[in-house]
Structures are given as C-alpha cells and as structure tokens.
Amino acid sequence: MGPIRALAGAITLSAGLLLAGTAPVMAAQPAPELALQLASKQVNLSDYKGQVVYLDFWASWCKPCQRSFPWMNEMQAKYGDKGFTVIAINLDSERKLADSFLSKLPAHFPVAYDPEGESAQAYKLKGMPTSYLIDKAGNLRIAHQGFHVEKQSKYEQEIQGLMAE
Amino acid sequence: MKRKLVGILVLMGVTQLSGCASLGVQPWERDLLAKDEMALGAEGVDLGLDDHIYFSKEATSGGRSFAGGGCGCN
Amino acid sequence: MQLKNKGTVATALAGAACALLGTPAVQAEEEMLKDWKFDTAILYYGETDRVSLAEGVISATKTNDDDSLFNVKLVIDTLTGASANGAVAQPYAQTFSRPSGKDGYVVKPGETPLDDTFRDTRVQLSGSWMQPFADTWRGTGAVNFSREYDYMSLGVSGLLEKDLFMRNTTLSAGLSFQFDSIDPVGGKPMTMTSMLTPTYNEADDLFDWDDDYEEGENKDGSDSKTTTDLILGVTQVINRRMLMQFNYGLSVVDGYMTDPYKLVSVVDSSGITQDVIYEGRPDSRTKHSFFWQTKYALDNGVVDVSYRYATDDWEIDSHTIDSRFRFNLGDNNYIQPHLRYYQQSAADFYRPFLNQSDATPMYASADYRVGEMTAYTVGLKYGHKMENGHEWAVRAEYYQQDPKNAGFDEPGALADLDLYPSVKAVILQFNYHF
Numbered sequence: 001m002g003p004i005r006a007l008a009g010a011i012t013l014s015a016g017l018l019l020a021g022t023a024p025v026m027a028a029q030p031a032p033e034l035a036l037q038l039a040s041k042q043v044n045l046s047d048y049k050g051q052v053v054y055l056d057f058w059a060s061w062c063k064p065c066q067r068s069f070p071w072m073n074e075m076q077a078k079y080g081d082k083g084f085t086v087i088a089i090n091l092d093s094e095r096k097l098a099d100s101f102l103s104k105l106p107a108h109f110p111v112a113y114d115p116e117g118e119s120a121q122a123y124k125l126k127g128m129p130t131s132y133l134i135d136k137a138g139n140l141r142i143a144h145q146g147f148h149v150e151k152q153s154k155y156e157q158e159i160q161g162l163m164a165e
Numbered sequence: 166m167k168r169k170l171v172g173i174l175v176l177m178g179v180t181q182l183s184g185c186a187s188l189g190v191q192p193w194e195r196d197l198l199a200k201d202e203m204a205l206g207a208e209g210v211d212l213g214l215d216d217h218i219y220f221s222k223e224a225t226s227g228g229r230s231f232a233g234g235g236c237g238c239n
Numbered sequence: 240m241q242l243k244n245k246g247t248v249a250t251a252l253a254g255a256a257c258a259l260l261g262t263p264a265v266q267a268e269e270e271m272l273k274d275w276k277f278d279t280a281i282l283y284y285g286e287t288d289r290v291s292l293a294e295g296v297i298s299a300t301k302t303n304d305d306d307s308l309f310n311v312k313l314v315i316d317t318l319t320g321a322s323a324n325g326a327v328a329q330p331y332a333q334t335f336s337r338p339s340g341k342d343g344y345v346v347k348p349g350e351t352p353l354d355d356t357f358r359d360t361r362v363q364l365s366g367s368w369m370q371p372f373a374d375t376w377r378g379t380g381a382v383n384f385s386r387e388y389d390y391m392s393l394g395v396s397g398l399l400e401k402d403l404f405m406r407n408t409t410l411s412a413g414l415s416f417q418f419d420s421i422d423p424v425g426g427k428p429m430t431m432t433s434m435l436t437p438t439y440n441e442a443d444d445l446f447d448w449d450d451d452y453e454e455g456e457n458k459d460g461s462d463s464k465t466t467t468d469l470i471l472g473v474t475q476v477i478n479r480r481m482l483m484q485f486n487y488g489l490s491v492v493d494g495y496m497t498d499p500y501k502l503v504s505v506v507d508s509s510g511i512t513q514d515v516i517y518e519g520r521p522d523s524r525t526k527h528s529f530f531w532q533t534k535y536a537l538d539n540g541v542v543d544v545s546y547r548y549a550t551d552d553w554e555i556d557s558h559t560i561d562s563r564f565r566f567n568l569g570d571n572n573y574i575q576p577h578l579r580y581y582q583q584s585a586a587d588f589y590r591p592f593l594n595q596s597d598a599t600p601m602y603a604s605a606d607y608r609v610g611e612m613t614a615y616t617v618g619l620k621y622g623h624k625m626e627n628g629h630e631w632a633v634r635a636e637y638y639q640q641d642p643k644n645a646g647f648d649e650p651g652a653l654a655d656l657d658l659y660p661s662v663k664a665v666i667l668q669f670n671y672h673f
Contacts, residue, residue: 061199067304091193120193126405127374128192145374149304189407189476197480197536202565205474205484205532207543210280210296210670211620211634213314217294218284218666222640224583224609225557227488228530228547231396231415231468 464494
C-alpha cells in the first residue's frame with residue numbers, strides 16, 4: 001500500500017498549499033478599471049467612486065449564483081439609497097441564457113454583460129461566483145469566492161463596515 | 166501487480182502536472198461543462214439499472230464506481 | 240463529480256418556456272431554486288424464453304444551501320422465468336430436482352437445461368450524503384441495504400474528492416465495504432457433489448424419489464461473503480468542451496461465491512451425462528479494473544465514451560466499450576443512441592462439462608457467465624422536457640450475449656448439440672424527472 005500512502009500525502013500537501021490562498025480580506029489596492037456594458041448604456045466602474053460597490057461575477061449555469069440573487073436584491077433594497085450598489089457582471093457567452101435566468105430571478109441592480117470574459121480575466125477570478133467589495137475610494141477591500149447562504153449576515157456586516165468609513 | 170500500480174500513479178502524476186500547464190478552463194468558461202448532461206454520472210438512474218443488469222449477466226462489474234455486490238441475481 | 244450542477248440548464252430552459260407562455264415569474268423563481276429533485280424509472284428486461292425482470296426506481300436528491308447533497312434511492316425489482324442451470328444439453332430428456340429438493344423438472348432432448356424455479360423480489364434502499372468542505376474538498380458517505388428471498392446485502396462506502404487547479408483537476412479516493420449473506424432455497428449444496436434427482440413418472444405426471452432419499456441430505460445452511468473495494472480516480476477538464484476521468488479499482492471478495500443453483504454435467508467419452516454435480520467456485524477473488532471515460536460537448540449534444548479493462552485472479556479478463564451520443568433536437572428534445580461491447584475470457588475453473596475419466600477438480604463451474612463470451616447492446620433513448628420543467632424519456636435496447644467455446648473438445652453426442660446458445664434480451668425503460 002506504499003503508493004497509496006504516497007498519494008494520500010500528495011493530496012494532503014496540495015490541499016495545504018491551496019487552502020493558504022483563500023483569505024477574504026485583501027490588502028487595499030485600486031480596483032482595476034472596467035467598462036461595464038449595461039442593458040441600456042455603457043458606464044465605467046470608476047463612475048461609481050464615492051459609493052460602496054458589491055461587484056459580483058456570475059453566470060446562468062452557476063448554482064450558487066442563483067442563491068445569491070435574492071440576497072443581492074435585498075442588499076440593494078436596503079442600502080441602495082445610502083451610497084451602496086450591487087453591480088453584477090454576467091459572464092455567459094450567450095446573452096439569451098442570461099436573459100432567461102433574469103426572467104426568473106429578476107435583478108433590481110445594474111447588470112453588465114461581458115460574454116468575452118475580459119473583466120473576469122482582469123480580476124483573475126479563481127471560481128464562480130466571485131464577489132468583491134470596493135470602498136468609496138475605489139479600492140478592492142474584500143473578496144469572496146462562492147456564495148454561502150450561512151455567511152450572508154457576515155457579508156452584510158462587511159458592507160455596513162465599508163459604508164461607515 | 167506492482168508495476169500496474171506504479172503505471173497508474175505515473176499517469177495520475179502526468180495528468181496532474183498537465184493540469185498546471187495548458188489543460189483546463191477558466192472558472193467562467195464552464196458553461197458547457199456545467200450542463201447536466203456533461204456530468205460524468207449523468208443519467209445516474211440509467212447507469213444504476215444498467216449496472217444491475219450487467220452485474221447479473223457478466224463476470225465483471227464496477228470500474229465507474231464501486232463494484233459492490235448486493236444481489237444474488239440469476 | 241465537481242460538475243454536478245444539477246438542474247441548472249434544465250431549469251433555465253424550462254424557465255424560458257415558462258416566460259414565453261407568460262407563467263408568473265414567482266413560480267419560475269420557485270422552480271429554479273427548488274431544492275428537491277426526483278428521478279423515477281421503470282424498466283422491463285426480458286430474455287427470449289428465459290428470465291424477465293421488472294424494476295422500479297425512485298431517487299430523491301436534495302441540494303442544500305451549502306451545496307451538500309442528500310440522496311435516497313429505493314429500487315424494487317421482481318424476477319421471473321428460467322435461467323440456464325449449467326448442465327449440458329443431451330440427445331435425450333433430462334430430469335433435474337428443484338432447489339427445494341421437493342420436486343423436479345424435465346428438459347427436452349437437445350435443449351439447454353433451464354431451471355424455471357426462479358421468482359424473486361428484491362428491495363434495495365440506499366442513501367448518501369455529499370458534503371463540500373474547505374472550498375475544494377468533498378466527502379461522501381453512503382449506505383445501502385438490499386434484501387431478496389434468499390439474499391441479503393449491507394454496504395457502507397466513503398469517497399473523498401479534492402479539486403485542484405481551479406477545479407480543473409479532481410482527485411478522488413473511495414473505499415467501500417459490503418457484506419452479503421445467502422440462504423439458498425433448500426440449503427447450500429455441498430460443492431462438487433451429485434445432485435439427487437427424482438424419476439419422472441410420465442403416466443401420472445409425478446416425480447418419484449428413491450426410497451432412501453432424504454430431503455436436503457447433501458445441502459446445509461447458509462453462507463456469506465465480504466467485498467472490499469478501493470477506487471482511486473483522476474478527473475481532468477481538458478478544455479471548454481471536454482473532460483476525462485480515469486479510475487483504478489481494486490476489489491477483494493472473500494467468502495461464498497459459488498452459485499448454489501448451478502450444476503455441472505459429468506459426461507463419458509461418448510458425451511452422455513453420467514452424473515450431474517453442484518458447481519464450486521474459489522472463495523476468494525481479487526479484481527483490478529481500469530476505467531477511462533471522456534465526455535465531449537457538441538454544439539447540440541454530448542459524446543460520452545468509456546472503456547474498462549478488468550483482470551482478476553480467476554483469470555477473467557474483460558474489455559468493455561460503452562458509448563452514448565446525445566443529439567439535441569431543439570431546446571426540449573433529444574435522441575441518444577447507445578452502443579456497448581463487452582468481451583470476457585473464461586475463469587480458470589470454467590468447464591462446460593467434466594469428463595468422467597478425469598479426476599474431479601477442486602472447483603468447476605459451467606455457468607456461461609464465467610465462461611468466454613462477447614456481448615453487445617444497441618439502444619436508443621428519446622427524451623423530452625415539458626413546459627413545466629419536468630422531463631420524461633423512453634429507452635429501448637437490445638442486448639445479446641454470445642458465449643464461446645474456450646477450447647474444450649466436445650466428445651460424441653455433445654458435438655451435435657448447441658452448448659453455447661446465445662442469450663437475447665430486450666430492455667424497455669421509462670424515466671420521469673421532476
């Protein structure tokens with residue numbers, strides 16, 4: 001069973017290496033600029049400077065993304081008029097898949113379309129969905145990989161924290 | 166036997182290394198792979214029924230998942 | 240396994256249909272976030288002149304908010320009909336006793352002896368829990384229990400999976416342990432001993448036993464076996480359209496693997512049966528399997544091809560190629576041809592019959608299922624997604640087994656008889672998913 005033990009060792013080692021890189025709080029750095037193609041117009045991410053932005057990367061085929069929509073709507077409703085906005089960047093290569101998703105889970109916040117995934121490339125996404133909290137100064141402050149329902153209140157506290165700055 | 170095992174591990178290693186290099190997709194490029202019918206165990210009920218038939222009619226079972234036992238089928 | 244994103248596309252498409260028909264969005268949202276999914280199926284398997292099987296499956300899967308999955312599955316099947324008892328055909332009628340030792344049956348001249356006693360119902364219940372943890376790990380625990388008239392099986396298994404390289408590579412390791420017990424009808428026969436047979440009295444259609452016959456005199460009790468399986472696997476995403484899996488499986492079985500209802504004929508030099516004995520198989524078996532599967536997404540379909548090589552210390556080597564080609568016809572329909580080819584070599588103890596002049600071997604089985612054979616399956620499945628998001632499918636397949644002579648001489652009368660008849664079966668299935 002020597003080889004099996006070696007394999008187990010390899011698995012454990014690689015696990016350790018991967019787990020090391022998932023801390024959500026990051027050193028503040030300017031959020032890379034993005035041109036956002038909304039349904040009706042094109043804007044820049046930097047246009048939202050002065051607001052706290054919850055920047056969410058999603059796709060119609062991603063299961064946790066489905067669970068994040070009701071929560072993002074709730075956050076938008078709660079804080080949308082207090083200097084906060086959700087911006088969701090859709091990465092579906094086919095627009096009709098995104099539209100079909102939104103017809104069932106309507107978004108009450110700006111949705112940008114990036115079928116080529118250029119924004120995802122710029123932000124070097126490690127998983128789907130990935131979300132970033134951007135402070136009023138336009139700096140990336142917190143990153144989340146995946147969407148965990150049980151962490152919703154923690155996410156909300158982070159938003160409140162940045163809004164209070 | 167031992168040679169076979171070593172062979173497997175080498176193959177696993179190669180697959181793993183190539184994972185670093187050029188194989189694979191970015192996380193946002195999984196639209197096709199995320200389809201139900203692209204799951205390796207898609208149509209699990211069919212696979213289970215087939216396994217039961219072939220388990221009881223042929224001398225080999227398993228491979229995809231556990232070979233198991235579970236029936237004294239004729 | 241990391242790609243099991245159940246229902247996403249299905250519900251998305253269903254939702255599109257709903258939207259077109261003006262279904263309220265609330266209902267669509269509920270459908271999309273629905274956490275329980277049900278897969279049901281009924282299957283009919285029927286062999287020409289032999290066994291037929293009806294099987295029903297209900298599988299329920301719950302997806303939790305943390306992406307953990309709970310599955311519970313119930314399978315019920317009922318088997319009737321005749322299966323080959325292992326004895327060779329003879330130019331004259333043959334009489335065999337039923338497993339109960341109370342009655343007998345007669346096989347016509349030139350026909351492969353089939354025992355039509357079999358009638359059994361099996362109930363199988365299994366459950367599993369898959370839990371993701373630490374972002375890139377998944378652990379699965381499963382239990383299963385199955386019960387039929389003369390058989391009971393209990394198993395537990397665990398599987399650990401680890402995603403690497405942005406989930407492009409997944410390593411998996413699994414272990415399963417199964418305990419099976421068998422309580423043969425009429426008792427477990429002593430292997431390689433003669434079957435006691437009654438004489439058929441044609442005039443009053445009765446089977447008469449010798450005066451000194453005692454029911455169950457060379458049969459005794461029940462037995463069991465244990466199966467331990469180890470599986471190591473790698474799954475690799477090749478590109479946006481293709482993924483591959485490679486598994487190595489080790490299976491160690493200890494205990495009673497003899498089929499208590501199977502027989503072996505002992506013939507003389509002219510091929511005439513002198514004795515019929517109960518078969519006997521070794522009580523340990525170690526199998527290795529190498530399984531490779533690849534799936535490729537077409538613009539309007541999926542190609543799924545797998546190959547399995549298995550080898551064991553019974554000297555049975557097998558090759559299996561299994562392929563499914565799914566073609567989508569629009570958004571809501573698909574057809575899927577299925578092709579499967581199987582080939583196995585004979586177990587080292589396989590004997591289509593024994594020669595009276597040879598010493599009785601320690602083990603022998605004439606069960607064609609451990610002999611040399613090839614088999615193929617051709618099938619077609621048609622699936623349809625309804626406006627409410629539910630799906631149904633029908634599947635029709637043809638399965639044929641062609642046992643082969645693994646190099647045994649056929650003395651005298653046997654040369655003129657078909658000792659390796661093909662087994663032909665149809666499979667019909669209906670699936671409903673909601």
